Amino acid sequence: MKNVATRKEKLTFTLNRFRKFFKQFSRNKLGIVGLAIVFFFVGLAFTAPLLTPYDPIRPSEGIGKYPALSEGLPIAERLCVPVWYKNLPWIFKGQLLIEEKFYSVIEEHYGQQWQLFGKEGQTKATNNALLLTNRVAAIANITATSDSTTRTLDPSEWQQNPNRPEEILIKNFFPNNTKFTVKYFTGTDITENIILSKDPTFASEDALNIWTNQTNRPDIVTVKYNNQKGYVTKLSKESGCLEISFDPKETTIEDVEVTLSIPFQYPYYEPPKSFIIHYSAMFEATISIASIDFLFTRETQSGQEEYIVAKRQLTPATIYLHQAIISTQNDVLQNIGVNPVTNKIFPLPGQYSFSIRITLKNLNRPAKMYLDNVDCILYGNAFGLLGTDSAEPYPRDIFSALVYGTRVSLFIGVVSAVLSTIIGLFLGLVSGYVGGIIDEVIMRFADLLLVLPTLPLFIVLIMALRQFGAISIWNIIIIITFFGWMSFARSVRSMVLSLRERSFIEAAKAAGAGKLHIITRHVLPNVFALVYVTLATSVPGAIVLEASLSWLGLGDPRVASWGKILYDFEASGTAVTKGLTDYWFWIFPACISIALLAAAFILIGYALDEILNPKLRERI
Amino acid sequence: MGLKKYIAKRIVYMIILIWAIITVNFLIFSMLPGNPLEAYVASLRGKIDEQRLEALKEHFGLNKPLHEQYLIALKNMLTFNFGTSQLSTAPVSQTIFAEKMPNTILLLGTEAILSIIIGTLIGVLVAYKRGGILDTTFVTFSLTMYSVPIFFIGWLVIFVFSILLGWFPTGGTYPAAWARAPPTNILEIIGGRLTYMALPTLTLFLFTVGGWILLTRACILETITEDYVVTARAKGLKERTVLYKHVLKNASLPLITNVALSFAFIVSGATITETVFSYDGIGLLTFKAIINNDLTLLYALFYVLALCVVIANFIADLLYGVIDPRIRYG
Numbered sequence: 027m028k029n030v031a032t033r034k035e036k037l038t039f040t041l042n043r044f045r046k047f048f049k050q051f052s053r054n055k056l057g058i059v060g061l062a063i064v065f066f067f068v069g070l071a072f073t074a075p076l077l078t079p080y081d082p083i084r085p086s087e088g089i090g091k092y093p094a095l096s097e098g099l100p101i102a103e104r105l106c107v108p109v110w111y112k113n114l115p116w117i118f119k120g121q122l123l124i125e126e127k128f129y130s131v132i133e134e135h136y137g138q139q140w141q142l143f144g145k146e147g148q149t150k151a152t153n154n155a156l157l158l159t160n161r162v163a164a165i166a167n168i169t170a171t172s173d174s175t176t177r178t179l180d181p182s183e184w185q186q187n188p189n190r191p192e193e194i195l196i197k198n199f200f201p202n203n204t205k206f207t208v209k210y211f212t213g214t215d216i217t218e219n220i221i222l223s224k225d226p227t228f229a230s231e232d233a234l235n236i237w238t239n240q241t242n243r244p245d246i247v248t249v250k251y252n253n254q255k256g257y258v259t260k261l262s263k264e265s266g267c268l269e270i271s272f273d274p275k276e277t278t279i280e281d282v283e284v285t286l287s288i289p290f291q292y293p294y295y296e297p298p299k300s301f302i303i304h305y306s307a308m309f310e311a312t313i314s315i316a317s318i319d320f321l322f323t324r325e326t327q328s329g330q331e332e333y334i335v336a337k338r339q340l341t342p343a344t345i346y347l348h349q350a351i352i353s354t355q356n357d358v359l360q361n362i363g364v365n366p367v368t369n370k371i372f373p374l375p376g377q378y379s380f381s382i383r384i385t386l387k388n389l390n391r392p393a394k395m396y397l398d399n400v401d402c403i404l405y406g407n408a409f410g411l412l413g414t415d416s417a418e419p420y421p422r423d424i425f426s427a428l429v430y431g432t433r434v435s436l437f438i439g440v441v442s443a444v445l446s447t448i449i450g451l452f453l454g455l456v457s458g459y460v461g462g463i464i465d466e467v468i469m470r471f472a473d474l475l476l477v478l479p480t481l482p483l484f485i486v487l488i489m490a491l492r493q494f495g496a497i498s499i500w501n502i503i504i505i506i507t508f509f510g511w512m513s514f515a516r517s518v519r520s521m522v523l524s525l526r527e528r529s530f531i532e533a534a535k536a537a538g539a540g541k542l543h544i545i546t547r548h549v550l551p552n553v554f555a556l557v558y559v560t561l562a563t564s565v566p567g568a569i570v571l572e573a574s575l576s577w578l579g580l581g582d583p584r585v586a587s588w589g590k591i592l593y594d595f596e597a598s599g600t601a602v603t604k605g606l607t608d609y610w611f612w613i614f615p616a617c618i619s620i621a622l623l624a625a626a627f628i629l630i631g632y633a634l635d636e637i638l639n640p641k642l643r644e645r646i
Numbered sequence: 647m648g649l650k651k652y653i654a655k656r657i658v659y660m661i662i663l664i665w666a667i668i669t670v671n672f673l674i675f676s677m678l679p680g681n682p683l684e685a686y687v688a689s690l691r692g693k694i695d696e697q698r699l700e701a702l703k704e705h706f707g708l709n710k711p712l713h714e715q716y717l718i719a720l721k722n723m724l725t726f727n728f729g730t731s732q733l734s735t736a737p738v739s740q741t742i743f744a745e746k747m748p749n750t751i752l753l754l755g756t757e758a759i760l761s762i763i764i765g766t767l768i769g770v771l772v773a774y775k776r777g778g779i780l781d782t783t784f785v786t787f788s789l790t791m792y793s794v795p796i797f798f799i800g801w802l803v804i805f806v807f808s809i810l811l812g813w814f815p816t817g818g819t820y821p822a823a824w825a826r827a828p829p830t831n832i833l834e835i836i837g838g839r840l841t842y843m844a845l846p847t848l849t850l851f852l853f854t855v856g857g858w859i860l861l862t863r864a865c866i867l868e869t870i871t872e873d874y875v876v877t878a879r880a881k882g883l884k885e886r887t888v889l890y891k892h893v894l895k896n897a898s899l900p901l902i903t904n905v906a907l908s909f910a911f912i913v914s915g916a917t918i919t920e921t922v923f924s925y926d927g928i929g930l931l932t933f934k935a936i937i938n939n940d941l942t943l944l945y946a947l948f949y950v951l952a953l954c955v956v957i958a959n960f961i962a963d964l965l966y967g968v969i970d971p972r973i974r975y976g
Contacts, residue, residue: 478955574797
């Protein structure tokens with residue numbers, strides 16, 4: 027019974043001590059701030075998968091929905107800006123009417139007359155066309171002034187170079203030194219990704235709602251939903267698809283044409299950066315060959331403009347053929363003629379449609395075409411909370427990397443701080459209490475390690491280890507631990523040296539206590555105040571060190587750490603140009619996170635120091 | 647123990663340290679499981695011509711047993727014979743000592759002098775007015791700087807002084823035009839170098855000055871409560887005289903020890919700073935060696951950097967011996 031009572035007594039004593047300690051700690055404002063920051067980051071680390079759906083190392087979307095892209099779609103274009111840029115008032119979004127002035131010179135070379143143009147202000151006219159400096163969405167008008175008469179040129183007198191819309195060819199000859207004024211529209215915008223189909227796998231019949239179809243032979247062609255014949259993968263078991271059946275009564279002379287399209291509104295004054303079209307198709311027929319064209323159409327005042335981006339042929343088959351068409355592909359570039367192709371297809375906001383046109387020649391027997399996994403994704407220049415980096419071909423969401431990086435930095439920081447503190451404590455205790463040759467060896471070894479320049483040493487170690495494969499975060503933790511115990515061991519040793527001369531140790535010795543007992547029961551509790559402080563103050567060192575190593579490219583490439591974000595930035599080459607201003611959101615959040623987390627631990631350490639080592643308080 | 651004996655002891659200690667560094671280097675490169683150096687040289691086959699590969703093997707004695715390799719390493723390191731590296735045929739020692747080292751010493755020297763002088767002065771001021779708003783400001787600043795990674799300071803410095811204000815170039819060692827036509831005018835050379843050195847120096851300065859402020863402050867607070875300071879005040883000495891003649895003089899001893907210790911820290915910072923500013927010194931060379939996976943170059947670089955730190959330590963120890971009378975007459 028007595029035993030229980032003492033235990034209870036002991037427990038209340040410890041509890042009271044803790045309560046007192048927390049009361050003191052809560053009075054320390056900076057300590058509370060530090061604690062709050064650490065809690066914030068710990069929260070981030072734990073909720074990372076909830077906060078962001080993307081993988082921080084190699085993100086992709088819709089795996090299984092797009093079989094031609096077995097690794098999924100990229101989530102965004104490279105080097106996107108944050109989405110909230112659209113709310114910033116100083117970023118221009120919209121249409122601009124720009125005026126540029128040129129003059130013409132007639133020159134004779136090789137017995138032939140040439141009309142050359144120069145920009146106003148340039149001394150030499152060297153171009154055979156008017157070269158505009160911005161992207162041209164549309165030409166408003168062109169005026170020519172010669173002999174103080176000004177007239178607007180008729181659209182038949184000039185022509186935009188089909189392969190370079192910024193180049194305007196003037197067909198007629200004008201007198202020497204005619205002034206041309208070109209007014210044209212251009213625009214900049216914050217464009218987001220547009221995914222045309224919400225249900226590309228045709229999981230339900232509703233998927234058909236967005237599609238409209240048109241055909242020249244409604245008597246032969248029917249378009250309907252089929253819930254049997256869809257492409258089935260392990261990942262998506264759904265079996266719906268779009269079925270187009272051709273049912274000719276007799277041999278058709280003319281081509282049978284079906285156009286399936288998704289009309290959509292393109293709201294931006296800037297073209298998308300790129301697009302990806304994906305489709306899976308199966309053509310059930312006896313002999314015919316089907317050709318499939320993929321095209322975008324734009325509604326203009328004068329009618330429709332049609333841009334065929336890709337042409338494909340399908341032979342009869344019993345399995346699905348999967349293909350992805352990417353806007354940077356050679357055949358797309360050739361079909362459109364302008365690079366990037368989106369500049370020509372999406373010059374202005376407005377009503378557009380994406381269409382698939384299926385053409386069958388000499389159809390004489392029934393045929394069926396199944397389409398599945400059809401989608402078109404327009405990639406904009408803005409994505410996520412912090413944009414994307416420049417990784418290829420799968421750019422990363424910087425916000426995801428930042429959130430997941432919290433885990434790595436916290437883990438490495440805390441684990442290596444704990445380990446090095448334990449080692450330092452142990453070696454310090456042994457060195458201080460045992461003394462003699464052991465003390466000498468440990469301390470000389472510590473001196474040697476203290477003299478070595480840390481970062482170069484780590485670089486050399488990691489490079490040596492890297493000859494045999496990639497570095498893991500455990501390598502880094504071990505290295506940081508191994509070179510982080512010295513100064514703590516020294517202070518523990520000096521404390522132990524003074525402690526062991528005290529009378530209570532003497533008393534314990536006299537009572538017959540062994541060395542181990544004295545160290546663990548009498549010395550250790552007195553040193554422990556130092557342990558908490560060192561724990562808190564050695565975390566930031568480890569965090570910053572890990573970040574520096576990753577920044578130099580020596581981190582674990584398979585782990586998203588804050589340092590890796592910065593390394594990616596440095597390695598992308600964007601830093602050299604205008605990276606720091608244009609892509610500040612890429613690096614500064616990570617840098618600030620490192621600094622904040624490190625500072626938080628220092629604040630906590632200082633708060634602990636003040637509470638646990640009250641002697642210091644008098645000094646400050 | 648007289649001064650001579652003290653110096654002799656320090657020299658012996660330095661020699662032991664140099665031996666230890668060479669041994670650590672050897673341990674890392676040749677004794678880690680798998681022998682990184684051998685693996686590296688083997689991986690070079692096909693990348694560089696056979697003759698140079700053989701020369702490298704010969705240089706490190708890779709065909710010989712391990713203990714002979716160790717002796718060869720000792721001899722090579724002590725004679726600064728680092729062989730050639732993967733990228734260029736020029737001797738590594740020439741690249742390091744003739745091309746890169748002067749730049750780094752110039753940068754680090756300027757930075758160290760500036761930060762020590764300014765840091766100490768601020769530290770004294772802050773300690774004197776402890777508890778005031780100035781004290782809080784500088785202590786907070788120093789603590790913050792301790793937790794900010796140096797590349798972030800570098801980027802911020804570039805952002806402010808080079809991009810926003812446009813006062814200094816974003817990086818480089820000297821104007822690009824100098825590569826074609828080096829200037830002859832001495833003023834022009836100094837001016838050009840200074841403009842390119844300004845931002846890296848500032849970055850390192852911001853990185854290290856906080857440490858000096860905190861250290862000086864702590865040392866002064868330690869001494870300011872001593873009895874002799876009270877006596878000095880009681881004698882009616884001016885506060886300034888007390889502070890600079892009685893307090894600072896005695897507080898400066900631990901400062902000097904720390905100058906030496908901090909050198910290892912500054913060298914680490916310089917590696918990153920030089921990379922951020924592409925300042926053509928040892929640090930940038932280290933970064934290039936990392937990128938190109940040039941192990942033999944790193945072998946030499948680590949030794950040279952560690953050697954610099956050891957020598958700096960030695961000089962600080964000597965200074966300590968000269969300044970502290972207890973060592974002279976002890």
